[in-house]
Amino acid sequence: MLASISDNTMKQYSVTYKLWWSFCLENSIKTFDAPLSAVITFLVNLFNKGASYGTLNSHRSALSLLLGNNIGSDERVKRLLKAFYRQKPSHPKYTTTWDPKTVLDHVSTWYPNSDLGLFEITKKLAILLALCTSHRVQTLSLIKITNINKTVSGIKILIPDIIKTSAANREQPVLFLPYFVNNPSICPANTLEDYLQATSKLRPEGTTNLFLSYKKPFKMVTSQTISRWIKQTLAESGVDISIFSAHSTRHASTSAAASAGVCIDTIRKTAGWTSSSSMFAQFYNRPVTDEGAFARSVCGVNNND
Incomplete structure (x- = not known):
């Protein structure tokens, strides 16, 4: 039991x-x-x-x-x-949300990635992953470098571990990070590659988790640590962290994607929503045809970037 x-x-x-x-x-x-x-x-x-x-x-x-x-x-x-x-009716935690552009404009100044300190590129990768995948921090903490696969258009990340939404006969999430060729300062795929390069010689033997602590002995970190990094970046970007937590990236990114016209099917699939959101998917009734549409819409990047 x-x-x-x-x-x-x-x-x-x-x-x-x-x-x-x-x-x-x-x-x-x-x-x-x-x-x-x-x-x-x-x-x-x-x-x-x-x-x-x-x-x-x-x-x-x-x-x-x-x-x-x-x-x-x-x-x-x-x-x-x-x-x-x-x-005593319950109410949603947030009645409004923040604009991802505010945060993206801030982290875009952290460029080129090769000039960043380990802490800065770690925070940059964490916030870009959170926004461009709209997944929970728990999922980000389970990313393994052995499950990261590079393709022509971007990077696919398999998540075989059990997460909050895992269940029998339900697909495990596959995260997709597209390349922003004309907007590299906020490109999630490039930032991931640069982070792997920056940590390649620091990673302890046998440590496969993507995120490491930015101080010695560079051990794998918990989801709470990643949440703290994201929240620090939100605060530095001007987001009111007395109201918004690290989990608010999920609200902000999906809201931005919907406002940009991304179909509900794509939003649901990207964010890992279950059949509880099928009503919205049926209402919009548009097929998923572009894996990178969600990330590009959140970051304000067009199809040619």
Whole structure:
């Protein structure tokens, strides 16, 4: 059962289980054999203490895994969660987003890449990958140099590792970075190649992850470190990081691509959206014909660049 959920989900559920353990001890309830009425009381108590709808929904999922008995699908629990939502509706994290051009204009001054220090080219690559692929930082942290393949038009990166959106019968993401021949200062493919060159003699033996720390001993880094680099670049570019996190690159890039007229099918495929966005794909009903369309639209580069 535990193997069916990710490590991050387990960390999230552990919060629920600590709260549930305390609740059961205080009320003399069997932790692993509690009645549905106890679950409802537990959720209501948390709601009265200020828990959001999203948090309560997470607690419901965690308890459903622990207790079974169809807690997650019980009509009374569903009705309770609906009441929580109506009384305290959840809202999107961002009501607006920032223009990628602001950041791209800033990092375009970090050129030529061969003149950059390791920290600068590392941050430049991180932000360009985030914007041009619209993938989560988790995905970027899993890029292996052994899965990077150069083509005539750009660079393809395979991601065979399990990520947040991985599931049975679902394709693993393939990232594509086109060459911007006439705009090399923000070319994601060139920046990747230059980064590999800059780190080739620094990379410890056996280290295949793309991103390394910019200080000795140049070890592989976590997704949290990459997020910090992206957020630093956003701040340096004038983006308000008190509002926008590193994950906002996903919002900004997909919004920019949509505004530039890129079809929803291309946006969905590039960003790794699942069938939950199929309604939009069917509405626009345009085929994916250009792998580099997303990155070029985000960076404001035309087909001849």
